[in-house]
Amino acid sequence: MPKIVSVEARVVEIPVKGVFRIAYSETRIARTLIVRVELDNGVYGFGEASPSLHVTGETVEGAKSFVELVSDGLRGLRLPEELNVALRRVHFLDTFSSARAALETALLDAAARHLGVRLVDLLGGPLYTEIETDITISLSTPKEMARQAEEYVGRGFRILKLKLGGPASLDVERVRAVREAVGDSVRIRVDVNQAWSLREALWAIPKLEELGVELVEQPTPAWCLECLETLSKTSTVPIAADESAKTLRDIVRLVARKAVDVVNIKLAKIGGPLQAVTAARVAASEGVEVMYGCMLETRLGITAAASAAYASQNLAYVDLDSPLLLQSDPIRGGVEYQGALLRLSGKPGLGIDGVES
Numbered sequence: 001m002p003k004i005v006s007v008e009a010r011v012v013e014i015p016v017k018g019v020f021r022i023a024y025s026e027t028r029i030a031r032t033l034i035v036r037v038e039l040d041n042g043v044y045g046f047g048e049a050s051p052s053l054h055v056t057g058e059t060v061e062g063a064k065s066f067v068e069l070v071s072d073g074l075r076g077l078r079l080p081e082e083l084n085v086a087l088r089r090v091h092f093l094d095t096f097s098s099a100r101a102a103l104e105t106a107l108l109d110a111a112a113r114h115l116g117v118r119l120v121d122l123l124g125g126p127l128y129t130e131i132e133t134d135i136t137i138s139l140s141t142p143k144e145m146a147r148q149a150e151e152y153v154g155r156g157f158r159i160l161k162l163k164l165g166g167p168a169s170l171d172v173e174r175v176r177a178v179r180e181a182v183g184d185s186v187r188i189r190v191d192v193n194q195a196w197s198l199r200e201a202l203w204a205i206p207k208l209e210e211l212g213v214e215l216v217e218q219p220t221p222a223w224c225l226e227c228l229e230t231l232s233k234t235s236t237v238p239i240a241a242d243e244s245a246k247t248l249r250d251i252v253r254l255v256a257r258k259a260v261d262v263v264n265i266k267l268a269k270i271g272g273p274l275q276a277v278t279a280a281r282v283a284a285s286e287g288v289e290v291m292y293g294c295m296l297e298t299r300l301g302i303t304a305a306a307s308a309a310y311a312s313q314n315l316a317y318v319d320l321d322s323p324l325l326l327q328s329d330p331i332r333g334g335v336e337y338q339g340a341l342l343r344l345s346g347k348p349g350l351g352i353d354g355v356e357s
């Protein structure tokens, strides 16, 4: 069995097309961390960390330090026979979730490559023949959001995810403008990124329902599980938790209380593809639907997320569009976009051949 000989991490910066704006942040350059694990037989594995100070509490530099700290305990372990030991050393605490996701992904990728199987197969999938992503529209004026929506629909996208940010009355205008621009056949979901009070949410959600919105993500502050619970009990539009559903523990708590209809799973929050598939199983056990989301990450992180999504029970919503929002793509191999459909590579592991510098 081959041994791990090196674990390396480097920062990659990629400009965003325009500006990515949500309720509490604005991004012009995506900064992510590419992790590469190498075995002594030349087999390698890749993983990506996309930290967000607002969501995962990490900076890119912090994530890199964490990877370097953990790498000492990984060198010399044999894959795949000591994969469990390696994963325990990665997940020894529940912070630094995006760094842990990158490490877990790289270890699984290397193990899968050595075994000659795809990551999706290692995770127990695929459970679906194809998955279709939405496309995200940044927070802006109603007019600008409607213009972008029309452009995406013209390019063949059938599911839009609108970033909202308050005040609630303006958010309803944003959705109305988009609906009028694209017509009734386009699916619209919204992500409020915690911007509303419970009172605003109770006022706005019925109006969004009239506009045919299919999902309302994180309408209220992350800490307020009661808000989500009240909204999912009073609303017929499904309510999703994102910032309230970071760790597996959060998901267990939300699901046990039936506080939401949907949980948004992201590798950067949950700590990797294996954790993600486990979280989906927990959600499915109580009939809660699963959404897969992403940070502003490259096609490397999205390949890992798509592999997990294909292997996850109760998958109902896919929001894995970040490579489409970036100006360039440094990844060779991996998942491919066929319009909004995500097609996995047939090659072992993630099917990633390399990352350009």
Ligand SMILES: [Mg+2]
Binding pocket: 191, 193, 217, 218, 242, 243, 264, 293
């Ligand atoms: Mg979200």
